[in-house]
Amino acid sequence: MSSDEKLQKGLFWTPRGGNNAKDIWASCHTFSSVTENKQTGLSERTTVIVDLGQHEFPKDFLNGSFDKVVPALGDCLNVPGEKQPEDQARAIFLTHGHSDHVAGIYEYVKMGVPLPTIYASQHTLNALKKGFFENGINSEQWPEMQEIKAGDVIQVGDMSVEAFSASHSIPGCFSFKISNEEESIFHSGDTKADETSYLGKGVNLSSYKKIGRNGGVDLMTFDATATHMAGHASYESEIFNSYRQIFKDNTGKQVIAALPAAHMERLASVISAAQAAGRDVIIHGGASMESNLLALNLSGYDLQKKCPDIRIVSGTSKEAETIDPKKSVTITTGIYREIQSPFVQHLLGKQSDFIMQKDAVIVAPTSNDKNEKLQILLQSKEFENLKVITSSSKYKIYGSGHAQADDFRKIARYIAPRTVAPIHCSSQKADTFNELAFKNGYKTLPIYPHNGVTVGIDRKNGCRIVDRKEPQWIGLIHRGKETSFQKVGDNGYSTAFHDQDLVKARQQAAKQLIADYRNKKNLVNQVSLINRRKNER
C-alpha cells in the first residue's frame, strides 16, 4: 500500500494467492482495517489472514525448482531473514480444510515463523492437525488453534469476523463477513448454494438473507471457479437420486463407485443412496481416502450411525469377505487413474486385494469426462464385460463443489453486495464472472484483482484499486528434516494475461534467479529447523 493510502482510513482486501492468471492454487487473502486512534490521532492498522494455502503443483512453478511454493507474507508475519513487519497479522481464519487453503501453514511452521491464533471449524482443525502429523510437526510446534462455529463473531482489533456455514465438498466450510465500524466485505471461500447434505449441514441461506436485510455488504469476494457454467452446481440430493437409480437399475450386479478421495460430501451421498437401495458398502480407496475418513470420524461424523440399515466395512478388513459383492457397492478412488488407488492397481494387474467381478458396473464421474485415462484402461479386452457409467450418461452423477451461475445469482441476491469481485479462478474466468455480475446489475472492479492488488472500500464510489504490488512467493526445498527457503518473484504467474512485456521481463529474471539458486549464490535463508531447535534446548 502506498504511504498516503496508509494513512487513509478504511477496509482493505489483498489477494495473496489463488487469484492467479491461469489457476486457483495457494489461496490466501489479507484483510486490513485502518482507523484513527482517537487519543493519539495516529492511524492504526489491524490485519487478518484468511486461508494460507500452498501451490498444489510446484513442478509447474518456476521450472519446478522447489518442493513447495507458498505465498510470501513477510509484510505481516515474522519470516526469518526478513525485517520484522510493522503490521503483524493478528489472526488466521480458515474457510475449509482443503490443502490449497491450509497447507501453507505447515511450511510456515517449518520455516520457524510464529503464527497468530488460527480460527476454524472443528473439521478444518482436525484436517490441519492430521497435516501437522503427516508433516512431522509435533504438537509443541503447533500454533494456537481455536474452534469456531457458524454464527460466531470474533473481534480482532476494530475488525469483526463472522463465520457462516458454506456448502462445498467437505464438512465444516465457512464464508466470512469481515467488517469494521463502517465497512464490510463478504468473503465466500469455496462455495455453492446447496442446502442439501447427507453429512451435516449445507449452506444456511437464511443466514445470508439476514446480511441482505441488514443493508448488505460493500464488497463480496466470490468463488468464481465454476461460475462460467450455466445452471446450478448439482445438489447432493440430485446426486443421491442418481446413484439410488443406478443401484436399482443394476440389481444383482456389483457396483464400483469411483470418487475423488477428498469429496466427503459425495461419499456420504453415495452411502446414503446405498442404504436406500439396500446395498452394503465396502470402502476401498487407499490411504488418501482412509485418511480423509479418519479426519471425518475425529470430527464426530459417523457414517455407520447415519446409515444403520446397512453394513459399511473397510475393503482391507476380514469383514469385507463376508459381503456379497452383487448386493453391495464398493467405493474407491482412481477416476483420474491415480496410480496409488487400489482400483487402478487392480486394473493394472498389480497385486491388490481389490474385489471386482467380471460383469461389475463402474461409476466414474468427472467434469467433461476427463477420465479418459481410466477409460483407456477399462477398454482392455479382459474388461469387456464391465459396464462403465460416466458423467455423459443419462444419470446426473457429477457435481462440482463450486458455485455455477445460478448459485452466484442466488447468493448475491441474499447478500446484497454493492460491488463484487472474483476469487479462486483464472483471469479468463474472472472476465466471465465480471460479465455475469454486470448483467445481473452488480458493480465490478475495472480489473481482475490478481494476487498483489489491494482493493479499498469506497461506499460512495464503489470499491477502488488502491495498489498493485508485485506478488511474492516463498519456494521451499526439503531435504530430510532440513528446510531451506527463498523468496521468489511472481514469474508472471499472477498477471500473465495482462502484461506480456512484464511477463517476459519476469521470466528472464526468474531464470537468472533459478540459476543463482542452483549455484547456491543467492540463497537468503538456509535454515535447519532441527539444529536450531536443538540449540534452543
Ligand SMILES: [Zn+2]
Ligand atoms: Zn476447496
Ligand SMILES: [Zn+2]
Ligand atoms: Zn480451493
